[in-house]
Amino acid sequence: VKRILSGIKPSGELNIGGYAGALRQFVQMEKDYQCFFFVPDLHAITVYQDPKELRERSRQIAALYIAAGIDPDKSTIFMQSHVPAHAELGWLMETQAHFGELSRMTQFKEKSGGQDSVSSALFTYPALMAADILIYRASHVPVGDDQKQHLELTRDLATRFNNKYKKTFVVPEPVIQEQGSRIMGLDDPSSKMSKSNPNKSSYILLLDKPADIRKKCARAVTDSEMSVRYDWDTKPAVSNLLEIYSVFSEEPIPVIEKRYEGQGYGAFKKELAEVVIAKLEPIQQRYEEIVHSEELDRILKDGARRAAEVANKTLNDAKKAMGLLTFE
């Protein structure tokens, strides 16, 4: 059977890139598989987070999971820090990860920017991520394109551990969507859409108001050719907008190209905003009902309990395999 694990960090407000690459897949996979969706708060604190904002964003991400359609009775939704076994297996995985391979992680290189003063947890981040996945013996991990390298490392660590000690972990496969796995900035199609970009028009947030979404779409960069055509090599900005359109309207790209044939970008950009708004509005409405509810507390508590049952067992198996003294 397939078992799914994935999560979205509460380190900034969720943008439509995270929806297109990750959250959208979560909702689809829930139908057929046993799923664990968590909020990796321990990963968020590898860089400084304002404590009050971190608390708010953690609830926000969990509420967005549910608002987007994940059913908490079917899937297990929880906070990473509520299941201590993650951190503990994270340590065990650090004993397996090599300094050299962690040094080669592009996300670490980007985020540390060559500075010495970054936290050591930013460096060991991928070992904890491997633990998140391996502790549920997840067979599949739905992620955006930027997590590919971390998944590769997770596979290496699982294989290394299994060979060195005892077959304990399932070697997981990444699940990366053909479309929407790499949504780029609206201001610059060569950099990923990211919540850390200081230019607020470069991203659309899941909780943006319709007026802001319209403004941001109108401002999005295009090119001087004036034709709505999908071609990443010569028309990256327009191709990015087409991918967003396709993800949110659930229509194939050729259908959209055809619709705007012989027209400039005006109508295309206007309707792009409407397509995004149409998908986000019901999510935002449900979000408002959930985010401050006691129901959410109950879901997270129950999720942590269910997750810990599975996680503690794998942790114990890993400890036993390594020769740490256990009593069962």
Ligand code: TYM
């Ligand atoms: P995070 O929080 O940066 O992003 C969450 C998910 O959204 C995807 N994503 C995107 N997809 C398409 N276009 C974009 N512009 C875009 N931006 C983000 C990411 O690829 C990711 O799938 N390390 C992870 C969190 C994590 C995790 C895990 C994920 C911790 N442990 C275990 C899976 C399994 C991260 O920082 O994602």
